[in-house]
Amino acid sequence: MSDNRGIAYKGPGKVEVVDLEFPDFELHDGPGVNPANVGRQLPHAAILKVVTTNICGSDQHMVRGRTTAPEGLILGHEITGEVIEVGPGVEFIQKGDLCSVPFNISCGRCVNCKERKTEICLNVNPDRPGSAYGYVDMGGWVGGQAEYVVVPYADWNLLRFPDRDQAMEKILDLTMLSDIFPTGYHGAVSAGVGPGSTVYIAGAGPVGLAAAVGAQLLGASAVIVGDMNADRLSQAASFGCETIDVSSEDPGQGLARILGHERGVDCGVDAVGFEARGHGHGAAEAPATVLNTLMDITKAGGALGIPGLYVTGDPGGIDEAAKEGSLSLRLGLGWAKSLSFTMGQCPVMKYHRALMAAILADKVQIAQAVQATVISLDDAPAAYAKFDAGAARKYVIDPHGVTGKAQALA
Structure with missing residues (x-):
């Protein structure tokens, strides 16, 4: 069995669960990776065991064949996970931290990031300002609809939940912090x-x-x-x-x-x-x-x-x-x-900390509002089809079964 699996776009209307290389601290060549990003070293990154990763309408645009996404692209930009390894350049994020991952990839160093415009970071995508995991023309960062994923600039990008047990109790609300709620x-x-x-x-x-x-x-x-x-x-x-x-x-x-x-x-x-x-x-x-x-x-x-x-x-x-x-x-x-x-893209980091506080204080129930429905990684292709047909649900993939909430799809 592979050390990692994920959801790949295989052409209009088709996604598959495929075997993947386990992530490391380098951006490797692959579908959609800008040549200028191949070999990029990531000493500032963290490797996460994915706890939840959501199917987004933006993913659905690609799966319908309505973008120029290449076949083989690993999907998924809505990620929540546990840190299992950090690079030598990571100072504050630690192994065991449970974190939300903003779908915008940003460096924290450029002028746009310093002005809180993290949706148009200048340093992570050679194609144009702004980047995201598992998305067309976004630099080629591997998507998070997988068992494991690498997150660059971890100290900057990751939103650490203050209490792991409390976070797991509210994980279906907190998983929405990576994208749709902000x-x-x-x-x-x-x-x-x-x-x-x-x-x-x-x-x-x-x-x-x-x-x-x-x-x-x-x-x-x-x-x-x-x-x-x-x-x-x-x-x-x-x-x-x-x-x-x-x-x-x-x-x-x-x-x-x-x-x-x-x-x-x-x-x-x-x-x-x-x-x-x-x-x-x-x-x-x-x-x-x-x-x-x-x-x-x-x-x-x-x-x-x-x-x-x-x-x-x-x-x-x-x-x-x-x-x-x-x-x-x-x-x-x-x-x-x-x-x-x-x-344009939402600058997730502008909002996610305050929205996390609202969730933890029971001021909002976003999971209930969007009908969060937990599924296994293997059921993701069926969930894509149901979502495309208009299901009034937000499908949340639990690759490792850690939430205990997964439902089998008919």
């Missing part, structure tokens, strides 16, 4: 959500639900979630959100019904991204729909938070423009209404 929260923050705000969140997948939880934490008076998936809308309603089924109701009409006026919302969040569909029953893909709708229904002077993923290369785009990430946006409307836009 990402959803960032969407709400960048949309300007505050006490008394009204906010419309497009998309009731895990990030949209996390944005809704974030908006509630920030004091929103009305959190309204739109989607076409009845199960996901029901999940949003289960923790106090208003909902709009955009397959049967126009978002603007739905907002008027809920709010009692046609002035629109204070804040808008796009938790859908580039695979958006139009509104109405059986609507086809129309990637600019969500952004144009948000510009229409957000009040003048408002803001849009855009944590939904947009890519520069989409082989499955509906036209040549969409294949390179060019969309038909109503920028004139946005300009006329003086709207603000914030997009």
